[in-house]
Amino acid sequence: MPITFLFLVRRMIDSIWIESLRYFIGAAGVALLCWLLVRRIADRRIQTRRATNADRLREVRQSMWSMAVFAFVDLITVVLIALGAIAFNQGPPVLTTILWQTALLIVMHDAYFYWMHRWMHHRTMFRLLHAVHHLSRTPTSWAAYSFATGEAAFEAVIVPLMVAAVTIVAPAEPWAVFIFLAHQIARNAFGHAGFELAWPGFTRSPWTGWLTTTTHHDLHHSEGRYNFGLYFTWWDRWLGTEHPRYHERFEAVVATAKGAKPAMA
Ligand SMILES: [Zn+2]
Numbered sequence: 115m116p117i118t119f120l121f122l123v124r125r126m127i128d129s130i131w132i133e134s135l136r137y138f139i140g141a142a143g144v145a146l147l148c149w150l151l152v153r154r155i156a157d158r159r160i161q162t163r164r165a166t167n168a169d170r171l172r173e174v175r176q177s178m179w180s181m182a183v184f185a186f187v188d189l190i191t192v193v194l195i196a197l198g199a200i201a202f203n204q205g206p207p208v209l210t211t212i213l214w215q216t217a218l219l220i221v222m223h224d225a226y227f228y229w230m231h232r233w234m235h236h237r238t239m240f241r242l243l244h245a246v247h248h249l250s251r252t253p254t255s256w257a258a259y260s261f262a263t264g265e266a267a268f269e270a271v272i273v274p275l276m277v278a279a280v281t282i283v284a285p286a287e288p289w290a291v292f293i294f295l296a297h298q299i300a301r302n303a304f305g306h307a308g309f310e311l312a313w314p315g316f317t318r319s320p321w322t323g324w325l326t327t328t329t330h331h332d333l334h335h336s337e338g339r340y341n342f343g344l345y346f347t348w349w350d351r352w353l354g355t356e357h358p359r360y361h362e363r364f365e366a367v368v369a370t371a372k373g374a375k376p377a378m379a
Pocket residue numbers: 231235244248334
């Protein structure tokens with residue numbers, strides 16, 4: 115199909131629909147789950163401060179603006195496809211290819227996010243790009259895409275570039291991209307949920323300790339100076355930026371004894 119102005123506009127509209135669907139399913143799904151389970155997980159609330167409806171409204175409004183920015187950045191995908199830098203597998207899906215491409219996309223995204231996020235915490239960059247996301251001191255799942263315009267662009271630009279990187283090895287599997295994006299919104303919405311759903315011992319176990327928890331990212335929102343990672347704890351541990359009391363704070367939240375929680379407002 116020739117790239118005309120009308121084609122680009124259509125592509126942006128499709129992109130806004132797909133992004134909105136992904137965001138609302140992820141953010142509303144996690145919010146609904148927490149609401150349904152609120153009696154059972156009341157002790158798992160991470161902060162004593164409560165998010166208000168005004169907080170949620172700001173997060174949704176800002177996320178909707180981010181999705182418009184994502185749609186604009188998605189035009190890079192169109193250009194890369196036209197240049198042959200992105201190619202999708204046109205044949206039947208291959209399971210092994212889907213598996214390694216999904217894993218590679220997740221690991222690459224985690225590394226990119228850690229370094230981009232640390233860069234955005236430099237004083238000037240913070241004011242310019244990242245302060246809007248940190249308006250959510252007590253985040254909710256609706257904060258998943260609550261970014262300023264500049265941050266939204268940096269968040270989105272990596273996706274077509276990673277698909278182009280995968281294409282160097284083999285044509286990208288549409289299912290790998292779909293699973294990567296579904297995993298992204300699920301982890302993102304859970305990371306901002308405000309309730310810790312992981313089980314006791316999760317952060318110290320060699321089997322699960324390398325995965326971030328909701329407490330991990332919640333501490334980043336309440337205190338700011340630590341826990342820059344997205345999916346994995348690797349980069350924060352390698353670079354010494356994990357919150358020094360991460361395990362203790364997690365354990366206080368998941369402790370069954372009531373009254374053990376620190377005030378994290
Ligand atoms: Zn931050």
